[in-house]
Amino acid sequence: MRAKIVLDATELKIRNILLTFTKEYARQTGKQLTLRITGGWVRDKLLGRPSHDLDVAIDQATGEEFATALQQWMAAQSDEKVASVHTIARNPEKSKHLETATTKIEGLDVDFVNLRSEVYTVDSRIPKVEFGTPEQDAFRRDATLNALFYNLDKDQVEDFTGKGLDDLEAGILRTPLDPSETFHDDPLRVLRLIRFVAQLNFTLALETERAMTAPSIRDALQTKVSRERVGVELKKLVAGMYAAQGARYITRLGLAPAIFTLPEQYSPITPNWTVLTSMLDTADAVMPLIKFDYDKPHLWLAMLMSGMSHLTTVDNKKKVFPAPLIAVKEGIKLPTQVGNLVTKVLDSAEDLWLLSQQAASSRLETGLLIRRIGAEWPLCVAYSAIKYNNPSSLNGLYDAVHAMGLQDAHLMKPLLDGKQVSKLFPGRAGGPWLKEALDKAIEFQLENPNATAEDLKTVLLE
Incomplete structure (x- = not known):
């Protein structure tokens, strides 16, 4: 200093x-x-x-x-x-x-x-x-x-x-006044101080940390603070150079339920927040071994929400939604696309890990999974490596995707568009069969990277 x-x-x-x-x-x-x-x-x-x-x-x-x-x-x-x-x-x-x-x-x-x-x-x-x-x-x-x-x-x-x-x-974060008074006055300061931990790699003073564990403080953070402000602080926290330290405080202090909330019009869920603890135990060792670039802020956000993996919630109109999507969109007021991304990261982890365990991944299976995940598939692979504590296999999967030229599989378009396919079957009205034909076209192209439009016509006519 x-x-x-x-x-x-x-x-x-x-x-x-x-x-x-x-x-x-x-x-x-x-x-x-x-x-x-x-x-x-x-x-x-x-x-x-x-x-x-x-x-x-x-x-x-x-x-x-x-x-x-x-x-x-x-x-x-x-x-x-x-x-x-x-x-x-x-x-x-x-x-x-x-x-x-x-x-x-x-x-x-x-x-x-x-x-x-x-x-x-x-x-x-x-x-x-x-x-x-x-x-x-x-x-x-x-x-x-x-x-x-x-x-x-x-x-x-x-x-x-x-x-x-x-x-x-x-390197100590301490409140000027008694921490209980400070946090009751403005519960958002709990998250702000943890955000500074993530940015500066400082530690919370013992009395400050102790005050954060009070149930009344956690309740106030959940009920008295606008969800927009919670989202602003969390977004800065996961972007911090020392986001791991911030995530550990959130886990140790039991703050995740107060951060990732669902509005009253959605059915309650029961997340397994202990999943985050186990992931943090392996993250320090695994992350330096991941050999490719990925979106670290959203990786940390996904890890913080790992306890909500595969959970769904129902709104008052009986419509079912992925719980992570609603927790992001309504609980911390970040964009819907972020909620969809986090959901995708959580939901694809097992499929990516299973694919990485195959002796030789097929082009078709690999390409279809990349298409289902989309452009952020490297982020999903990184998350899977941490969740299953297996960076070697997931690094191998990343390399295999590139070796097969499938890193942009999510952008692949059929060699024949809908109109061209319809002309192959004159007099037949459009419908579900056309989508099936276009899906079949993609599968054929994934298995046959050098195929031409004429090859595709032959396959579809057969």
């Missing part, structure tokens, strides 16, 4: 612009402002990580007031076009508890907001927000290492919790 924040050339220009303007602002209004960059930028700069997310906290003005005056002042100082100010409205349901003004300075996005205090009620995670002191603003944050401020005027880091710098140095 660096002992001091070192600004790059662009950041230095931004600092000079803001400090120069605060003097002009004081002359015009009589308010002597103190500006502080807060949150993740301070943490990442001290860790030597790139960060271009500048959040500036103001002590005596709202973000919109300050940013608007700044934009007008910058426009008067230059003949060049100055970026406009965009105000992001308060949206408590998406964790935006205070109006934020954003603009561009020297090509970087800069957000402005006033220092604040937050007071929560028992039955809501939406706080009453008021102007606050730097100390109040620091202590209402999710972690001590995210409560560090960089004072632009003094050019120094401020640690109002008294623990942020030490925790950053030690």
